[in-house]
Amino acid sequence: RPARTLNEVLFFPSEVSCVENLFKASSPHSCHCPLPHRVETSFSRLLCHLLSASSSLDLCIFAFSNLDLSRAVLALHSRGVTIRVLADQDYSVITGSQIGVLRKAGICVRGHVGSVHMHHKFAVVDGRLLITGSLNWTLTAVQNNVENIIITHEPDLVLPFIKEFQRLWVQSEPD
Amino acid sequence: RPARTLNEVLFFPSEVSCVENLFKASSPHSCHCPLPHRVETSFSRLLCHLLSASSSLDLCIFAFSNLDLSRAVLALHSRGVTIRVLADQDYSVITGSQIGVLRKAGICVRGHVGSVHMHHKFAVVDGRLLITGSLNWTLTAVQNNVENIIITHEPDLVLPFIKEFQRLWVQSEPD
Ligand SMILES: [Zn+2]
Numbered sequence: 001r002p003a004r005t006l007n008e009v010l011f012f013p014s015e016v017s018c019v020e021n022l023f024k025a026s027s028p029h030s031c032h033c034p035l036p037h038r039v040e041t042s043f044s045r046l047l048c049h050l051l052s053a054s055s056s057l058d059l060c061i062f063a064f065s066n067l068d069l070s071r072a073v074l075a076l077h078s079r080g081v082t083i084r085v086l087a088d089q090d091y092s093v094i095t096g097s098q099i100g101v102l103r104k105a106g107i108c109v110r111g112h113v114g115s116v117h118m119h120h121k122f123a124v125v126d127g128r129l130l131i132t133g134s135l136n137w138t139l140t141a142v143q144n145n146v147e148n149i150i151i152t153h154e155p156d157l158v159l160p161f162i163k164e165f166q167r168l169w170v171q172s173e174p175d
Numbered sequence: 176r177p178a179r180t181l182n183e184v185l186f187f188p189s190e191v192s193c194v195e196n197l198f199k200a201s202s203p204h205s206c207h208c209p210l211p212h213r214v215e216t217s218f219s220r221l222l223c224h225l226l227s228a229s230s231s232l233d234l235c236i237f238a239f240s241n242l243d244l245s246r247a248v249l250a251l252h253s254r255g256v257t258i259r260v261l262a263d264q265d266y267s268v269i270t271g272s273q274i275g276v277l278r279k280a281g282i283c284v285r286g287h288v289g290s291v292h293m294h295h296k297f298a299v300v301d302g303r304l305l306i307t308g309s310l311n312w313t314l315t316a317v318q319n320n321v322e323n324i325i326i327t328h329e330p331d332l333v334l335p336f337i338k339e340f341q342r343l344w345v346q347s348e349p350d
């Protein structure tokens with residue numbers, strides 16, 4: 001009998017807590033920063049799901065300026081996870097956008113052109129876990145806005161997003 | 176054995192087609208407008224799901240200016256469907272917003288205050304069908320942007336959104 005399909009919903013704004021331990025899982029946690037520790041939040045759940053990637057991450061995102069999320073993508077890249085990032089062409093040149101940082105690190109980035117906005121905010125992890133919702137990958141969205149994210153393994157939901165990513169990817173320009 | 180759970184994904188921009196027949200299902204379709212007829216699009220699918228409401232519609236939406244979607248909500252209201260609309264306080268006073276139109280028609284509307292943005296874009300139909308995604312209910316989002324919507328009966332996804340609506344509703348002010 002197959003394991004129960006993962007269907008999780010996260011709501012934001014998220015409480016703020018230290019996420020250092022998610023990046024340094026091997027060492028015992030002994031951070032001295034002023035943030036709360038060992039607190040699970042919507043944001044730490046999002047980071048965990050993202051950092052669970054072992055082979056690939058396809059990211060299709062309107063606005064990406066959140067430093068912790070950028071750090072997570074860079075960490076996956078340095079672990080050898082194959083990453084493709086599709087961003088809105090206009091938004092990716094805005095101050096604070098992490099798209100340029102990812103590109104400089106050698107991550108494969110493309111900018112979507114030809115629509116008013118590429119307004120998606122979804123990620124597909126290892127070709128089987130979909131993360132999607134209203135949440136842009138910015139600090140304001142995470143800490144200040146009322147937002148939602150769905151995280152699911154349900155193939156009926158995941159497969160259309162994989163197909164959509166592929167469709168947009170081939171249309172878009174390496175920039 | 177229970178029926179298979181509905182899990183549908185719609186992508187935008189949507190093709191443009193005439194949706195008159197969705198509002199006047201009883202009469203044979205004989206519209207003479209210049210738009211294509213009898214074409215199923217992402218937008219007509221969205222309207223169909225929305226118009227399937229028979230008892231209640233809870234709508235939690237950042238931006239609502241789309242006239243066809245407003246017409247659908249008004250049609251449900253006049254059929255006796257119980258409607259609650261929770262809107263972003265700042266956005267709802269912008270030119271073209273349909274929030275004032277819904278309020279004037281006697282629909283129960285509240286404005287969310289206290290966060291930077293109430294950025295949700297979801298609807299719950301009859302307490303069991305969830306419609307959620309990146310799509311704001313504007314004409315630009317529907318016709319010009321690259322956007323997504325998930326439509327699902329999956330209780331693990333629907334129930335958290337019902338709870339979230341209730342939480343925000345009691346926090347918000349009738350305005
Ligand atoms: Zn710390």
Ligand SMILES: [Zn+2]
Binds near residue numbers: 193
């Ligand atoms: Zn027509």
